[in-house]
Amino acid sequence: MPDRGxxxxxxxxxxxxxxxxxxxxxxxxxxxxELLTLLGPSGCGKTTLLRTLAGFVRPTEGEVWLAGERVxxxxxxxxxxxxxxxxxxxxxxxTVFDNCAFGLQxxxxxRSTIQKRVEEVLNxxxxxxxxxxxxxxxxxxxxxxxxxxxxxxxxxxxxxxxEPFGAIDRRLRDEMQVEVRKLQxxxxxxxxxxxxxxxxxxxxxxxxxxxxxxxxxQEGTPLDIYDSPRSRFVAGFLGMENLLPVTVVRRTADQxxxxxxxxxxxxxxxxxxxxxxHVTLAFRAESVSLVRREESAGAEAGEASNVLSVPGTLxxxxxxGARVVYEVRLPDGKLVRGEAQRTDRTRAFxxxxxxxxxxxxxxxxxxxxxxxGT
Amino acid sequence: xxxxxAPKLTREPGALGWPLGLMAALIIAFLILPVLFVIFYSFxxxxxxxxxxxxxxxxxxxxxxxxxxxxxxxxxxxxxxAVVTPLxxxxxxxxxxxxxxxxxxxxxxxxxxxMSPIIIPGVVTGIAFMTMFKLIGFTWSFGNLVIAMTLICLxxxxxxxxxxxxxxxxxTEEAAVNLGASRWTTFRRVVLPQIRPGIVGGMIxxxxxxxxxxxxxxxxxxxxxxxxxxxxxxxxxNKDDPTIAAMATMLIALTIVLVFVIQRVVGLEKFMSVE
Numbered sequence: 001m002p003d004r005g006x007x008x009x010x011x012x013x014x015x016x017x018x019x020x021x022x023x024x025x026x027x028x029x030x031x032x033x034e035l036l037t038l039l040g041p042s043g044c045g046k047t048t049l050l051r052t053l054a055g056f057v058r059p060t061e062g063e064v065w066l067a068g069e070r071v072x073x074x075x076x077x078x079x080x081x082x083x084x085x086x087x088x089x090x091x092x093x094x095t096v097f098d099n100c101a102f103g104l105q106x107x108x109x110x111r112s113t114i115q116k117r118v119e120e121v122l123n124x125x126x127x128x129x130x131x132x133x134x135x136x137x138x139x140x141x142x143x144x145x146x147x148x149x150x151x152x153x154x155x156x157x158x159x160x161x162x163e164p165f166g167a168i169d170r171r172l173r174d175e176m177q178v179e180v181r182k183l184q185x186x187x188x189x190x191x192x193x194x195x196x197x198x199x200x201x202x203x204x205x206x207x208x209x210x211x212x213x214x215x216x217x218q219e220g221t222p223l224d225i226y227d228s229p230r231s232r233f234v235a236g237f238l239g240m241e242n243l244l245p246v247t248v249v250r251r252t253a254d255q256x257x258x259x260x261x262x263x264x265x266x267x268x269x270x271x272x273x274x275x276x277x278h279v280t281l282a283f284r285a286e287s288v289s290l291v292r293r294e295e296s297a298g299a300e301a302g303e304a305s306n307v308l309s310v311p312g313t314l315x316x317x318x319x320x321g322a323r324v325v326y327e328v329r330l331p332d333g334k335l336v337r338g339e340a341q342r343t344d345r346t347r348a349f350x351x352x353x354x355x356x357x358x359x360x361x362x363x364x365x366x367x368x369x370x371x372x373g374t
Numbered sequence: 375x376x377x378x379x380a381p382k383l384t385r386e387p388g389a390l391g392w393p394l395g396l397m398a399a400l401i402i403a404f405l406i407l408p409v410l411f412v413i414f415y416s417f418x419x420x421x422x423x424x425x426x427x428x429x430x431x432x433x434x435x436x437x438x439x440x441x442x443x444x445x446x447x448x449x450x451x452x453x454x455x456a457v458v459t460p461l462x463x464x465x466x467x468x469x470x471x472x473x474x475x476x477x478x479x480x481x482x483x484x485x486x487x488x489m490s491p492i493i494i495p496g497v498v499t500g501i502a503f504m505t506m507f508k509l510i511g512f513t514w515s516f517g518n519l520v521i522a523m524t525l526i527c528l529x530x531x532x533x534x535x536x537x538x539x540x541x542x543x544x545x546t547e548e549a550a551v552n553l554g555a556s557r558w559t560t561f562r563r564v565v566l567p568q569i570r571p572g573i574v575g576g577m578i579x580x581x582x583x584x585x586x587x588x589x590x591x592x593x594x595x596x597x598x599x600x601x602x603x604x605x606x607x608x609x610x611x612n613k614d615d616p617t618i619a620a621m622a623t624m625l626i627a628l629t630i631v632l633v634f635v636i637q638r639v640v641g642l643e644k645f646m647s648v649e
Contacts, residue, residue, distance in 0.1 A: 085548075
């Protein structure tokens with residue numbers, strides 16, 4: 001097997017449970033030292049894929065490669081990968097020290113080596129002074145750090161994190177994400193990270209693979225995925241709430257002119273734009289701006305440009321503290337969701353009032369008309 | 375169903391207070407009084423109960439140990455407990471682990487089968503065993519007792535150990551395997567220590583059952599292998615003196631010691647809170 005700098009390779013993995021197909025031919029490679037995130041809703045197959053690498057799920061078809069070795073027939077105890085669970089899963093009857101020493105004892109290392117290695121990893125996660133404590137005496141965040149130390153101690157060929165922050169409260173989670181990411185980079189350990197939280201994926205990852213229904217939807221850097229989703233599913237999953245059906249009027253080499261609603265057309269830059277005339281215009285709520293009709297400078301009809309201002313009626317408005325979210329109905333019945341900083345100006349908004357909605361083409365993406373990239 | 379008016383969880387004192395208090399007092403009295411009476415009676419000097427007692431004495435205790443009848447019964451019962459307890463615990467652990475971790479279709483059926491000795495009356499079980507052992511010509515009486523009692527006790531160990539095992543996080547076993555442990559090592563170092571409370575709880579039930587079962591054992595004992603309970607039954611049929619009370623008091627003392635030891639070892643509240 002030629003080594004192309006990939007530490008982990010999934011080749012065409014399929015997994016069937018009776019008539020249910022949990023994985024439908026997934027191929028993913030992780031580079032050495034890279035943190036790759038599997039992002040998707042529950043039931044998309046991300047955990048199943050991670051477990052094929054840990055050895056707890058045997059693929060129905062396909063190959064799993066780890067550091068140049070095919071491992072899908074290797075028993076889980078001999079794979080030397082470190083798995084961290086959402087529910088910590090520390091051994092409740094052992095101290096922090098013994099938890100971390102367990103994997104080393106399984107490798108029959110001598111006592112002084114174990115002692116030294118455990119001290120090292122506990123220092124790494126800043127828990128050296130808790131080595132005599134039992135898991136139940138620690139907070140959730142601390143327990144997860146012990147779980148991390150426990151697998152780092154065995155110097156695994158890859159680190160597998162299965163929703164590791166899911167059970168930790170929000171405030172601590174942000175801290176843990178940064179800490180784990182720093183540690184992962186410091187150790188240069190190849191990592192497969194599973195989450196359903198897009199924010200977490202964006203913070204942690206070198207690369208993200210978005211999965212849906214047992215398939216890879218899209219693969220790319222966090223910014224790629226965030227800015228240029230290629231399917232309605234990915235766009236929706238990463239928070240592009242507006243998915244409007246539009247018609248392509250004209251295409252040039254790098255942009256498309258689309259007809260959104262009554263009035264002038266919108267110029268949208270072409271990234272990986274779909275074929276056909278009927279497409280979906282996707283954009284985030286934050287990229288919409290809204291003013292009351294009487295304050296707007298009067299929509300200039302005619303030329304298509306990369307800014308589109310159209311009339312609409314405010315249908316819904318909700319204050320979220322520092323921000324407001326709203327929905328505006330366009331004359332042709334389409335609904336646009338927007339979000340803005342809450343100011344004196346938004347305070348004056350009233351439901352039912354005539355408004356002017358402004359979209360910027362640069363913040364829009366064209367996607368296939370419907371379906372999930374199939 | 376959550377209707378408009380939520381049920382009152384706190385009650386003002388007085389309304390139902392004293393009848394409930396009386397009820398509780400009576401229940402406690404009925405539980406405790408016979409025990410206290412037996413203890414009191416066992417130290418009574420005369421063979422018949424007098425109040426106030428004519429004097430205190432240990433003669434009935436001496437009598438218990440003097441009678442070969444009781445000595446051999448106690449020995450047989452203890453030997454039986456010593457063999458049956460590890461057997462039914464081992465089988466209970468294996469069965470619980472299989473029923474809970476192994477996902478197979480017959481699990482519910484096997485569980486019901488293992489529980490059946492609790493439901494079937496002891497007399498029926500006893501007669502069934504007696505008939506079967508006779509039929510196959512297996513006449514070693516102590517062996518008969520071991521087999522029968524192990525089966526009778528299995529529901530208790532399976533119950534306490536399964537309840538304990540249900541509470542275990544299966545991921546801890548995966549974590550152990552992931553760290554390089556074999557299945558056996560995982561069982562020994564991760565599962566077993568966590569189900570210790572269930573095992574100890576089961577052991578107590580087994581011990582108590584072996585000591586006091588009459589209905590099954592009565593069909594399987596011979597003159598030579600009478601258990602303590604059978605010996606006691608035989609004794610009170612002929613004599614009515616506090617020797618039996620002395621035996622009961624010693625069993626109570628043994629139970630209390632046992633409970634204290636267990637509390638020390640595992641913490642009683644831990645295994646009393648099964649499920």
